Amino acid sequence: MNAPISSTTGATTAIEIAGLTQTYTGKTGTHTAIKDVHLSVKEGEFVSIVGPSGCGKSTILYLVAGLREPTEGQITVLGTDVDVRKGPHPDVGFVFQRDALLPWKTAVQNVALGLRYRGTPKGDATLQAREWLERVGIHGFDDSYPHQLSGGMRKRVSIAASLALKPKVLLMDEPFSALDAQTRNLMENDLLNLWEEDRQTVVFVTHDLEEAVGLSDRVVTMTRGPGTVLTDRRVPISRPRNLLELRFDDAFTQMHEELWSDLRDQVMVPGPTLGRAAGA
Ligand SMILES: Nc1ncnc2c1ncn2[C@@H]1O[C@H](COP(=O)(O)OP(=O)(O)OP(=O)(O)O)[C@@H](O)[C@H]1O
Numbered sequence: 001m002n003a004p005i006s007s008t009t010g011a012t013t014a015i016e017i018a019g020l021t022q023t024y025t026g027k028t029g030t031h032t033a034i035k036d037v038h039l040s041v042k043e044g045e046f047v048s049i050v051g052p053s054g055c056g057k058s059t060i061l062y063l064v065a066g067l068r069e070p071t072e073g074q075i076t077v078l079g080t081d082v083d084v085r086k087g088p089h090p091d092v093g094f095v096f097q098r099d100a101l102l103p104w105k106t107a108v109q110n111v112a113l114g115l116r117y118r119g120t121p122k123g124d125a126t127l128q129a130r131e132w133l134e135r136v137g138i139h140g141f142d143d144s145y146p147h148q149l150s151g152g153m154r155k156r157v158s159i160a161a162s163l164a165l166k167p168k169v170l171l172m173d174e175p176f177s178a179l180d181a182q183t184r185n186l187m188e189n190d191l192l193n194l195w196e197e198d199r200q201t202v203v204f205v206t207h208d209l210e211e212a213v214g215l216s217d218r219v220v221t222m223t224r225g226p227g228t229v230l231t232d233r234r235v236p237i238s239r240p241r242n243l244l245e246l247r248f249d250d251a252f253t254q255m256h257e258e259l260w261s262d263l264r265d266q267v268m269v270p271g272p273t274l275g276r277a278a279g280a
Helices: 057-065 107-117 122-135 151-163 181-198 209-215 250-267
Strands: 013-026 029-042 046-050 072-077 092-095 169-173 201-205 218-222 229-234 268-270 275-277
Touching (some): 013 057, 029 057, 029 201, 046 057, 046 209, 057 092, 057 169, 057 201, 092 151, 107 122, 107 151, 122 151, 181 209, 209 218, 209 250, 218 250, 229 250, 250 268
Parallel strands (some): 046 201, 046 218, 169 201
Antiparallel strands (some): 013 029, 268 275
């Protein structure tokens, strides 16, 4: 297990997670999802969390977002203690695996929704929404409804809806996992280009090690449940990056191998005779 990385020299801490434990109580009793998680993310860092299925990656995001109350531990986001009673921090945005688009509203109305909720006048919100759709690569579909868009386009609209609110911290939970490989590669590259412009703090959950290496400044691996931080590695690849070419880079391949070596024992569940892949 390598030492936790907690600093980009000089940068301010955006997210501080200390001693985070979460138990869930269900019909079968109490289940510890994560245990004693410590993680520090600096402003402007792009950090991915990878780990076996069920190790508690989404749980961490929900807790950081202030959508659930932790059983133990503290989380600070942008200098404020996360408290479920106060609700999500206004500077925190989310993009989840499933689109959170309202089916009865058009793409532009969906993007404008959050802005309207925050008090932006209708005309201004619509204008900004159209600009954001343009920025995420949606052309000519502003007035289409979600069911008229492909999965990749709906994802772009969801990202536009989040980014339009100018979050300082963006929490992304497997946002591209439902997309085909080609669309996914294009979306990852576009996300990176957008992020290069604003450099929000991002915590990105994924099962895909290549995606994690390509996008991130750091990749955190987790043990299988109850999940805790196993390794925390800095990605030694400069920016700006072109993900469509990066996969042939030696540093990329080496990092991928290191992460797989970290995770192999966590995702291989011994069967009667053979090891069986159980995630990642
Ligand atoms: N609301 C809940 N109630 C009860 N158990 C839950 C709840 N949410 C998550 N869990 C359990 O906690 C554990 C961690 O779940 P979580 O979704 O955080 O893991 P994950 O690493 O994101 O999984 P995956 O990679 O499959 O998406 C799992 O065993 C899950 O079944």
